[in-house]
Amino acid sequence: MTLSTPTPVRKIEIREANEARILEAAEKVFALNGYKGAATGDIAREAGLPKANVHYYFKTKSDLYREVLTHVLNDWMSAASTFEALDDPAEALRTYVSAKMEFSRKRPYGSRVWAREIMSGAPVLDNFLSTTLKTWLKQRTRIIRRWIREGKIKAVDPHALLYMIWATTQHYADFEQxxxxxxxxxxxxxxxxxxxxxxxxxxxxxxxxxxxx
Amino acid sequence: MTLSTPTPVRKIEIREANEARILEAAEKVFALNGYKGAATGDIAREAGLPKANVHYYFKTKSDLYREVLTHVLNDWMSAASTFEALDDPAEALRTYVSAKMEFSRKRPYGSRVWAREIMSGAPVLDNFLSTTLKTWLKQRTRIIRRWIREGKIKAVDPHALLYMIWATTQHYADFEQxxxxxxxxxxxxxxxxxxxxxxxxxxxxxxxxxxxx
DNA sequence: GTCTATACGTTGATAGAC
DNA sequence: GTCTATCAACGTATAGAC
Incomplete structure (x- = not known):
């Protein structure tokens, strides 16, 4: 029996499954060793595939790294979006902090990839930080200022507060060991x-x- | 004029000066790229010396890394020692948090080397963490519990409080960018x-x- | 789509002249 | 104590058979 031509659907399924496996493996290896320290061979072994396949699906290590960061970013922003302008700051903060803690629990490797990227000078995330995240921060700062004006919370530096929330919640992922x-x-x-x-x-x-x- | 034999004192001075330069350069390069990602050639360039000299003074990259970590550790513990069992928890916490913030300001690279080591699974710091740091943590936990018992502070989880202090203060070094x-x-x-x-x-x-x- | 073989640059470490 | 030359091991990436 010769190989029959696989249906396009099947091909797509295989591609998606393999890409997902590689991305998961890459997130772990980048988290443990950083971008420079991660070897594509390690990622391949972690994914249970030959090294060449990793390059077949992602071309270069840099491309793969950017993909991993993009995925982490999306999930990070998804947690960030839970910080809403509610009347009750206690409820808003509780929801947000809980979402960030859940993110740390479920994506500890993703959190570490983020941390390592920043510690390396944010070469890839620079653009995201100075646009999307900066806008997000400005909006939440306004919300916090309003709460202070309305006498609902103590007069604190909004940036210092948000940095403390980020740092503390991410500590449970980054410093898990x-x-x-x-x-x-x-x-x-x-x-x-x-x-x-x-x-x-x-x-x-x-x-x-x-x-x- | 031929080279006269240098006095032993002079030799020691040279050695100490070069070792210091290499250690400082190594702290920076390890902070930016992690252990695996750091190249001894990069460290040499940062120190303004040929690569061979780095190996002359420290033999292996692993040895150099351990030296760097030891230095960071000593300074970290020096800040940690400011957390004393004072009658006034406000004074104790203020002193400790300030010392940690000062450490982050003065040794941002050292802080990042620590962070990366932990994120890699603490292969080298494991022993320190499970002995010295664990003992330190137990002692401070006891102090915090006493403050709670005496009604001086709210009933909080001592570990959660200390992790928050570590995370928040170190955030200013690790996430500086x-x-x-x-x-x-x-x-x-x-x-x-x-x-x-x-x-x-x-x-x-x-x-x-x-x-x- | 899979995978072995391989090209080719980089890196840790050393030898040996000065 | 300094530094150039060197090398084996490893790393990224690709070619090409299946």
């Missing part, structure tokens, strides 16, 4: 993580003068 | 940085129910 070691070598259970999330929410709310649920 | 871009491309002046430090202190104090200076 340190947290595990300090926890006696055991990873946080889903239950413990939910409690930590609640604690982080309470600390953030307290920092702007909003007390206990 | 992001902060600069969001600040319109301008680095924070010494004055702005002092104000941010004060804001961070206020946010942290607020998070445990301690209000205003």
């Amino acid at each position: 340190q947290i595990i070691i300090l926890n006696g070598g055991k990873a946080l259970s889903d239950r413990s993580y939910r409690q930590k999330t609640e604690q982080v929410v309470e600390l953030i709310l307290g920092s702007v003068g909003l007390n206990g649920s | 992001q902060i600069i871009i969001l600040n319109g491309g301008k680095a924070l002046s010494d004055r702005s940085y002092r104000q941010k430090t004060e804001q961070v202190v206020e946010l942290i104090l607020g998070s445990v129910g301690l209000n205003g200076s």
Whole structure:
């Protein structure tokens, strides 16, 4: 029996499945070693494919890296969009911090790829940061200022507050290994993580003068 | 005139000066590219020396990396030691947070080397984390619990509080580039940085129910 | 679409003249 | 103590058979 021509549908399925596997593997390897430190061979091994296939689907390492960053970015922004201009700042902050903590739990590698990209000087994310993220920050800053004006929260520096939220929530992804070691070598259970999330929410709310649920 | 034999003192001076230059260069290159991504040739160029000299003074890249980490560690612990068991938690937290912010300002590269090491799974720092740092954490946890028992601060999870302090203060070093871009491309002046430090202190104090200076 | 073989640049480390 | 020359190992990317 000779090879029959595969249907276009089947081809597309294969492509999508392989691209997804490679992207997932790449996110992990870039997270652990950074862009320069990541070898396409490592990514291929992690994905369970020959090295040549990685280059077949993504051409260059740089292209693959940009794709990974784009995916992380989309999910990061998706969590960011939960910060809304609600009347109740406690509710808004609680929702946002929880979404960021969930992102850290579900995409720890993605968070680290982001962190490493920034620590390398943000060569690829530079444009995103100075446009999309800057606009986002300006809008949320306005919301926070309004809450302060209306006497709903303490007078705090909005940037300092948002940086604290980002830093604290992302710490649970980026420094996961340190947290595990300090926890006696055991990873946080889903239950413990939910409690930590609640604690982080309470600390953030307290920092702007909003007390206990 | 032939070369006279240099005095041992002179030789030691040269060695110390060169080692210092290489260590400083290495801290920067490891911070920007991570361990695997850092090339000894880049470190040599940054230090203004031929590549062979780097290996003459430090033998292997791994040895050099460990030296850099040790230096960062010492300075990190030096800041950590400012967290004392004072009667006044506001004073203790203010001093500690300020010291950590100062560390981020003065040693941004060192902070990033630490971060990257943890994100790579802490292969070298593992031992330090599970001994020295764990002990430190246990002691400070006890102090915080005592403050809570004495009704001096709100009942918060001590680990969550300390992680928030670490994350927030280190964010100003590790994500410096992001902060600069969001600040319109301008680095924070010494004055702005002092104000941010004060804001961070206020946010942290607020998070445990301690209000205003 | 898959994968072995390979071209070719880069990197860690050393040898050996000065 | 300094530095050029060198090399083996590794890394990205591609060619070309299947």
